[in-house]
Amino acid sequence: MTIRLTAATAVWTSVWVKKPKGGWLAQLLAKDPDDIAVLGLRLLLFIVVGFVAARVLGSLVGRFAIKRGSAQGAMLGRRFVFYTVIALTGVMILQELGVELSVLLGAAGILTVALGFASQTSASNLISGLFLLGERPFSIGDTIRVGDTTGEVLSVDLLSVKLRTFDNLFVRVPNESLIKSEITNLSRNPIRRINIDLVLSYDEDFDRVRALLYALAMEDPDVLEEPDPIIWVDQLGSSALHIRYLVWASNRHDFPGARARVQEKVAKLFREQGIAVGYSRVQVATAAGPETEAAVADAVVGEAPRLR
């Protein structure tokens, strides 16, 4: 394409410009300008036109893609078009400078082996990126957790994924490690469960606590009435009853806030209702004799402490 374009320019120049050394325009359009300034101007023109064309075409493709698909696809399409046009411009400039492209390509063939070894990681990231784009485990704007990092996806690129953590740090995660590791998408599903683990004293009336917790779930505007809240005994601990209180909330409007509010309300409820929470108890026995032992046991165990 490039060669044909240059040839066309040459033909046009030869037809239209009778004398190559006539005017400045003729100089500019001549096949082999003899003035270095003219050459420089031509190169500059190439760069400017190429850059503008890349931007315009890229944004056109991006706009088209955003109508048809996702923000991620649009970004990818825009970048692809942009870099392709820039690369073509580069080739044209090299040709203008008289560099033999075939020689360059031959050299590149030899270089490829060396480059292949050198850019192993990049290539791996690139291929991982393509797989990631095909699989789409997340898209831009989702909140994901990778390893210890939790953040909002800013961009999905060919080599890496950029995240913004909740304390506003910018994290770049290489695609290769994303492919290998477990990714949790926190914002894909519209509702999410709040898991609260409670510890109750064995002295407490569990039916009463269950009724209170159920009423709390029904009245709280953050908690969904359906799916039904779950309140069950998870474990009969050695010194306390382990309860799981599982309620559902919307994952679209401030889920962490809702979770915090519900936990706060549970704490308040326990305090207001005087619900005995469980503590780990240690019974200490001494060999001093039955009387002392009983006294020590009383002192250590006592009654289950109440939050009041």
Add this chain to the structure above:
Amino acid sequence: MIDDATDTTTDDAAGPRRDWWGSIEIPSGVTRYWRIGALSLWVTHLEREWQVASRWSHDPFDDTLETARDDVERPADLSPRRFLFTDSSSLLRLTPRVADRPVVTRPELPLIIPGGQSATIYMASPLWVELAIGSRGVAGKPDRMLPSFDELPAWTPSKTWFGDNTLDGTLCYAARTRARVEPGDVRGPRITTSALVRNDHNDALRVQRLALPLPQMSVYRDAEGQLWTEATTVGYSGAATGPARIEATPPPEAGPVTLVSRSRQDRQTNVLARAFSAVFSG
């Protein structure tokens, strides 16, 4: 003092209740107080500025209605929201609106509709109060209102999930009151919707819950001053969920009605109306 909210009708229905909605002139520097169920609302007009303060009681069944009182001071601890305008207009309009999400209600007792039978179920849904300002129309013309600047729920209902599983479904509001089989007297600021459930199937139908696309319905006022939406019809033909059809008018039980506010969503463009309505179980 209070007009009917609709521009085209005169307030001919001298019902036993005075409507809390409608337009009212509030001179600059004056505060008015409304009590609409659980919602206490103070609206203050200042020069090119309106201040709105609100507070909710803890009783969802609160049915107190007080209209445009000028003897209730705004509590000092309640900070208002300030809305600034280019021009000063002294006409305030309150409009009752439907909920901004579908509303799910459960019958008070399990309702079973035998094959080939139909029944009408009534549900009461919470309403939202929309505030807009404007100026009086001259020479019998309708009032010129600016787009609404604030909207407050009379009670914030808790949310619920309506769907086959936890992945596909819609976030809805849960109605506080149970669905009934008689129209009854819906007290307080609530909107009644009727649903005619038709069992076209041979098997008996057990109505577990009813989800109605409230955002696609309009609000009407009957002669008594009660609020209604259009009637809906739900057909059951064996599937777990059935689409709801929204009729053009409220049910005949409502009597003569006047339109108070239009629906939030366009009925044709939204697929929800067709895709979901009621969950049944055999």
